[in-house]
Amino acid sequence: MMMGDTMGTFGSSMASLFFFWATFQQIFPEHLKIAIKEFLLSTIQQLSFVQRFSDQIINFFSPYIVISFPEYEEYRFNHAFAAIDTYLGAKAIGKAHKIRASQVKQSKGLVLKRDEAKVRDVYQGVNVWWEIVTAADGDRTHKLTFHRRGLEIVTGSYIKYVMEEGKSIEARNKKMKLFTNNPSLNWDTSKKSLWRHIDFEHPASFQTLAMDPVKKEDILNDLEAFSNGKEYYKKIGKAWKRGYLLYGPPGTGKSTMIAAMANHLNYNIYDLELTAIQNNSELRKLLTATSSRSIIVIEDIDCSVDLTGKRGKRDGDLSVKKDGEQGKEDQNQSRVTLSGLLNFIDGIWSACGQERIIVFTTNHIEKLDPALIRRGRMDMHIELSYCSFEAFKVLAKNYLDLDSHPLFGEIQSLLKETKIAPADVAEKLMAKNHKLDVNGSLKDLVQSLEKRKKHQRDHGDDHKKKLSGKKLRIFRYLF
Ligand SMILES: Nc1ncnc2c1ncn2[C@@H]1O[C@H](COP(=O)(O)OP(=O)(O)OP(=O)(O)O)[C@@H](O)[C@H]1O
Numbered sequence: 500m501m502m503g504d505t506m507g508t509f510g511s512s513m514a515s516l517f518f519f520w521a522t523f524q525q526i527f528p529e530h531l532k533i534a535i536k537e538f539l540l541s542t543i544q545q546l547s548f549v550q551r552f553s554d555q556i557i558n559f560f561s562p563y564i565v566i567s568f569p570e571y572e573e574y575r576f577n578h579a580f581a582a583i584d585t586y587l588g589a590k591a592i593g594k595a596h597k598i599r600a601s602q603v604k605q606s607k608g609l610v611l612k613r614d615e616a617k618v619r620d621v622y623q624g625v626n627v628w629w630e631i632v633t634a635a636d637g638d639r640t641h642k643l644t645f646h647r648r649g650l651e652i653v654t655g656s657y658i659k660y661v662m663e664e665g666k667s668i669e670a671r672n673k674k675m676k677l678f679t680n681n682p683s684l685n686w687d688t689s690k691k692s693l694w695r696h697i698d699f700e701h702p703a704s705f706q707t708l709a710m711d712p713v714k715k716e717d718i719l720n721d722l723e724a725f726s727n728g729k730e731y732y733k734k735i736g737k738a739w740k741r742g743y744l745l746y747g748p749p750g751t752g753k754s755t756m757i758a759a760m761a762n763h764l765n766y767n768i769y770d771l772e773l774t775a776i777q778n779n780s781e782l783r784k785l786l787t788a789t790s791s792r793s794i795i796v797i798e799d800i801d802c803s804v805d806l807t808g809k810r811g812k813r814d815g816d817l818s819v820k821k822d823g824e825q826g827k828e829d830q831n832q833s834r835v836t837l838s839g840l841l842n843f844i845d846g847i848w849s850a851c852g853q854e855r856i857i858v859f860t861t862n863h864i865e866k867l868d869p870a871l872i873r874r875g876r877m878d879m880h881i882e883l884s885y886c887s888f889e890a891f892k893v894l895a896k897n898y899l900d901l902d903s904h905p906l907f908g909e910i911q912s913l914l915k916e917t918k919i920a921p922a923d924v925a926e927k928l929m930a931k932n933h934k935l936d937v938n939g940s941l942k943d944l945v946q947s948l949e950k951r952k953k954h955q956r957d958h959g960d961d962h963k964k965k966l967s968g969k970k971l972r973i974f975r976y977l978f
């Protein structure tokens with residue numbers, strides 16, 4: 500019954516509307532209908548003009564200034580918008596009522612962000628208000644409102660401060676990537692085709708790295724000084740880059756240290772395989788396609804480039820060549836040369852970007868051309884050596900959660916006389932079938948050390964032979 504009533508009312512309203520429309524069509528002649536429509540349209544336009552005019556009057560007399568930061572500027576993404584978004588998101592979480600949570604890295608905890616449309620901020624005594632406004636087409640804009648009095652502080656330093664803070668928070672939370680170079684056969688016109696990447700989630704850290712604690716501290720201080728050195732490098736007029744040469748026998752933690760460096764600084768890794776590169780010009784292309792805040796790694800540098808090749812005429816010429824000249828030269832050479840590599844470290848690389856670390860690793864430092872590793876190119880030479888007792892203690896803590904044990908004394912004196920790589924010690928300490936057998940593992944290690952000691956006494960030092968063999972390149976930083 501109720502349903503019938505509603506349907507009846509709806510039907511009669513539709514009928515009256517139709518009747519009104521039909522009468523309007525019949526009664527008014529065509530020219531009158533057009534005139535009415537035009538009158539209605541111009542009234543609407545006048546109203547919006549009045550509104551705009553009144554807005555302008557209010558703005559003129561208002562003591563407040565508004566600066567807009569749109570998400571897109573002429574179809575291009577506005578990075579300032581993203582930095583502001585991150586800055587505001589991270590601001591005063593404790594006071595926020597709405598919080599957005601996300602996990603950007605599996606190994607790291609949740610990232611909490613303030614999720615409110617309006618945020619008040621105070622900078623050097625100036626109050627500012629941020630508001631995010633969404634237009635009808637979905638485009639978003641951050642609006643910054645402040646009193647005229649604060650104009651100098653806001654435009655002079657506050658906006659710069661917000662950008663820098665936002666970018667550094669973004670950098671801390673970003674997901675790291677491990678890049679490897681594609682063979683040049685697979686390159687197309689896009690820069691993206693030069694490198695392929697996967698997410699980098701290696702668990703290595705300086706805390707778990709087994710090495711001399713004083714040396715470790717030195718390296719950490721050096722990395723810190725580098726990553727905070729933007730102003731310093733600018734002041735002394737040098738490109739913001741640093742080179743590390745890691746050398747030592749197989750399995751002593753060179754690749755592990757690179758992973759720990761990347762984790763510590765939150766940098767991407769570019770694992771440059773020189774043997775997949777045809778010539779120096781390809782090397783240059785690859786390099787200019789790397790991003791800032793990254794570690795460029797050339798593993799086993801002694802195996803990757805012909806270091807015995809004469810640098811000849813090009814010896815002193817470390818400048819960047821013009822494309823044509825370089826092209827002709829490259830046709831005559833099929834591989835990356837030492838001089839190409841030196842060009843890369845000094846000339847092109849310095850000019851092509853900021854905040855980059857380059858790491859070379861080798862098992863045979865004595866084979867390297869002194870020009871390649873002289874200070875200034877490789878700023879710090881780091882030796883990773885056989886397992887000392889100090890390094891063993893770090894491994895025992897990592898693998899067995901052990902600070903001391905009756906067998907430690909015996910292990911200490913055996914380590915003094917035996918050369919064993921941390922990788923081999925780690926293997927002995929690793930829990931068998933996931934069962935922690937502290938005594939069994941330590942006894943295994945003692946036996947293995949005794950065997951090695953005897954072997955090394957009888958046969959001399961044969962460590963030059965690879966113990967662990969090379970892992971597949973892509974897996975170096977994965978396990
Ligand atoms: N100093 C170390 N501290 C902690 N773990 C280590 C250390 N050295 C080696 N390991 C362990 O041994 C494994 C192999 O080490 P890594 O690949 O870093 O050696 P490498 O020096 O790069 O050897 P290679 O010269 O053969 O490339 C690592 O996965 C790590 O678990």
Ligand SMILES: [Mg+2]
Pocket residue numbers: 753754755798860975
């Ligand atoms: Mg290695």
